[in-house]
């Protein structure tokens with residue numbers, strides 16, 4: 001019997017062999033990728049943070065520009081984020097268990113942010129409340145909630161000491177910038193499909209500034225991570241030339257940065273119309289999703305066991 | 317009291333006895349190995365070397381897994397043992413992202429060792445009922461054995477006596493003596509986690 005025949009029989013004998021093979025392979029590899037927050041149900045975490053970011057950003061700008069359609073879309077986004085979190089945890093009681101210890105971790109602070117935002121926004125929406133003292137209080141609560149959400153979704157990653165690519169304050173900054181950028185993008189899409197009382201020109205200017213700052217931020221983040229060496233620079237390598245490069249170049253850079261940039265420049269030269277704006281917004285939203293997807297997927301643990309001998313290319 | 321372990325890399329022959337003893341003791345599911353052995357080969361022929369590295373939860377003095385746990389499921393006892401209360405765990409896996417020693421295992425669903433679609437064996441049925449799905453698990457220095465004045469299973473079953481268990485706070489204990497006399501070191505101490513597991517160098 002050949003080795004591959006033996007392997008195939010052992011695969012048939014073991015339930016879900018791919019999962020177990022991967023786990024075995026990871027535990028023996030020098031650079032172990034994190035899989036729990038990206039593969040299988042783990043993708044729900046990325047989806048949850050994507051909706052949380054754009055929902056928070058959209059709420060801030062909708063309030064700023066007094067844009068009702070945007071407010072509704074922001075609340076729907078945060079609702080979707082909550083649902084994705086719930087689906088990841090599996091049982092709603094687990095959500096309550098996290099809420100029961102508000103200051104224990106960034107995970108619980110983020111959950112509280114979502115809850116406060118949800119409650120504040122819903123009260124603010126009640127008929128006759130908006131222009132009253134109650135309206136101001138609920139608005140204050142909702143804004144406090146979105147601030148927490150924006151802060152926490154990045155900090156949840158950056159506290160992970162074991163994953164050097166995440167363990168930097170640049171991750172929360174990136175998540176805040178992308179949350180704001182996604183918020184503006186959502187409002188641009190809302191303006192196209194939901195009718196507009198929105199000051200489009202101002203929104204576009206904001207969008208361009210945020211777009212430019214996210215480009216600088218991503219570059220800065222990648223350069224710093226690459227310079228740190230070890231697992232962090234391995235993560236950068238995975239992004240720019242490894243298993244995540246298609247998502248990085250296609251989603252984050254191509255659709256997320258180049259398409260909005262090209263269309264925005266095109267608008268300066270007469271490529272007008274709400275549809276162009278809508279496409280800019282939509283492409284930016286896809287880019288926002290992919291930047292989070294890529295950052296999370298590139299997470300790689302510090303290599304274990306260098307202390308007992310040099311890292312060897314061959315690990316048996 | 318601070319319970320800890322010393323692993324003598326000179327003595328370890330990489331037999332996986334500790335890994336199997338742990339699985340038998342704790343009845344863990346496929347893919348979960350609280351105690352495991354990494355092997356490394358390095359050098360170029362004819363100067364090659366093979367080194368075994370037994371691993372387990374380091375029961376860190378400054379445990380990053382506890383810091384990030386949103387429910388308090390990850391806890392530390394007064395004797396330094398870091399453990400997970402499965403009834404409090406919500407399976408968020410933040411602790412897995414924080415642990416640099418790959419000591420935590422998410423129990424996503426019940427699996428068995430013998431075949432897709434086949435019923436688990438009677439042994440598996442009886443052992444897996446002690447484990448919940450949707451939570452994270454890890455080594456707890458065999459708390460249940462310590463309560464009966466027994467050593468952790470990996471220590472008791474190491475035929476080379478490469479694993480020694482004891483009180484790190486007692487300067488007279490064997491673990492403290494070995495760490496002092498044989499230059500014991502913590503694995504990647506620079507991470508600032510202050511592990512309770514020490515290693516003795518592979519070469520004198």
Ligand code: SF4
Pocket residue numbers: 327328329330331332333334335353368370473474475476477478479
């Ligand atoms: S049982 Fe002992 S000798 Fe065998 S691998 Fe484990 S620590 Fe090493």
Ligand code: SF4
Pocket residue numbers: 372373374375376379380381382398414415416417418419420454509
């Ligand atoms: S080894 Fe990992 S699981 Fe164990 S105490 Fe340290 S950080 Fe926590």
Ligand code: SF4
Pocket residue numbers: 384385386387388389390400404405406407408409410411412451452
């Ligand atoms: S998975 Fe369980 S033990 Fe780990 S951080 Fe979440 S609640 Fe705590």
